[in-house]
Amino acid sequence: MGADRGVPPFAGMTVRDAQAALGRALGGAGIEDPAREARLLVTAALGETAEGLLRNPALRFDAGAAETLSSFAERRLAREPVSRILGARGFFGREFKVTPATLDPRPCTETVVEAALAVVTAEGWRQRPVRILDVGTGSGALLVTLLAELPLAVGVGTDVSDEALRVAEENAVRLGVASRASFLNRRDLNDIAGPFDLMVSNPPYIPSGDIAALEPEVRVYDPAGALDGGADGLAIYRALARDLVPIVPEGWALFEVGAGQAADVEKLLRDGTGCALHEVRTWQDLGQHTRCVAVKTQY
Structure with a gap:
C-alpha cells in the first residue's frame, strides 16, 4: 500500500x-x-x-x-490534516473532538483564550460567575476552554450548524463543563438573552476571493461557512458590531482577526457599535501577527 x-x-x-x-x-x-x-x-x-x-x-x-x-x-x-484523520485536535492543553462540521481549532486561536484570561484577571473577575458568550462556537474550543480555566464561569455557545453544536456539547461533557454551558442555534446577537460580561468569537474572516488559494488542509477540510468572511473578510464583524453593546453592555468583546485585519476591525468596531468604546487592546500570536482585537464596552 x-x-x-x-x-x-x-x-x-x-x-x-x-x-x-x-x-x-x-x-x-x-x-x-x-x-x-x-x-x-x-x-x-x-x-x-x-x-x-x-x-x-x-x-x-x-x-x-x-x-x-x-x-x-x-x-x-x-493533504488531509492529522486532526481530521484522528478526529481530534489538541487546543490549550486539552483534546477536542472535530468533525467535518467544525473548524479545526488552531494555535493562533489560543491567543483569544490568553487575551480573555488576561482581561478577566485585570478586571478582578476570577472569583465571580463571569457570563461568557461564544459566537460561532464550532467545536466549542473557545467556550469550553474558558469554562475549564474559570471554574465559576458560565457560558453560552452559538452556531448556525446543528451538527457543530452537537460536537461542542460532546466536548463540554467530555471536558467536564457541561453543567455550566449551553449551546444554541442562533445567527444574530439580538436573538440571544444577555447580558454577558465577556464575548469571544473566531468569525469567518477570509475574503471570498482568497479562499481558492488556501492550503488544501484548510480549503478542502474546514467548513466553507467557517472561512468565508465576504468580499473583504469583514462581513461578520460588521454584523456583530451592530448588536454588540446591548448584549455586552459593560464588559469585553474579543475577536480573532486575520493577519493584517486588526486596524480595520478596530475601526469597524469603533464606528459600528454606535457608542464610544471604553478601551481597545490587541494581542499577537506566536508568529507576531496581531491576532486578537478586544474592546471594552460601556453602555
Missing part, C-alpha cells in the same frame, strides 16, 4: 524507525513539522499514549498496526 506516494513498509519497524521513516516521507512532501505529525500518527496507529511509547521505543509494528499507519500516511500525504 502507498508505494506510489512513498509510504514506507512499516511492518516489523520499531516505533523509533517508523516515526523517522514517516517523518522523512512527510517532510519530503513539504508538510510542516513532519516529526511532530509522524509522532502523532504513530501513537494513534498503535493505540498507545505518547508516554507509553517513550517508555518502549523498541516496540515493533505488527501487520495490523502497520496497515493502519500506512492508511494514515496515505491520507496525510493527500
Whole structure:
C-alpha cells in the first residue's frame, strides 16, 4: 500500500524507525513539522499514549498496526490534516473532538483564550460567575476552554450548524463543563438573552476571493461557512458590531482577526457599535501577527 506516494513498509519497524521513516516521507512532501505529525500518527496507529511509547521505543509494528499507519500516511500525504484523520485536535492543553462540521481549532486561536484570561484577571473577575458568550462556537474550543480555566464561569455557545453544536456539547461533557454551558442555534446577537460580561468569537474572516488559494488542509477540510468572511473578510464583524453593546453592555468583546485585519476591525468596531468604546487592546500570536482585537464596552 502507498508505494506510489512513498509510504514506507512499516511492518516489523520499531516505533523509533517508523516515526523517522514517516517523518522523512512527510517532510519530503513539504508538510510542516513532519516529526511532530509522524509522532502523532504513530501513537494513534498503535493505540498507545505518547508516554507509553517513550517508555518502549523498541516496540515493533505488527501487520495490523502497520496497515493502519500506512492508511494514515496515505491520507496525510493527500493533504488531509492529522486532526481530521484522528478526529481530534489538541487546543490549550486539552483534546477536542472535530468533525467535518467544525473548524479545526488552531494555535493562533489560543491567543483569544490568553487575551480573555488576561482581561478577566485585570478586571478582578476570577472569583465571580463571569457570563461568557461564544459566537460561532464550532467545536466549542473557545467556550469550553474558558469554562475549564474559570471554574465559576458560565457560558453560552452559538452556531448556525446543528451538527457543530452537537460536537461542542460532546466536548463540554467530555471536558467536564457541561453543567455550566449551553449551546444554541442562533445567527444574530439580538436573538440571544444577555447580558454577558465577556464575548469571544473566531468569525469567518477570509475574503471570498482568497479562499481558492488556501492550503488544501484548510480549503478542502474546514467548513466553507467557517472561512468565508465576504468580499473583504469583514462581513461578520460588521454584523456583530451592530448588536454588540446591548448584549455586552459593560464588559469585553474579543475577536480573532486575520493577519493584517486588526486596524480595520478596530475601526469597524469603533464606528459600528454606535457608542464610544471604553478601551481597545490587541494581542499577537506566536508568529507576531496581531491576532486578537478586544474592546471594552460601556453602555
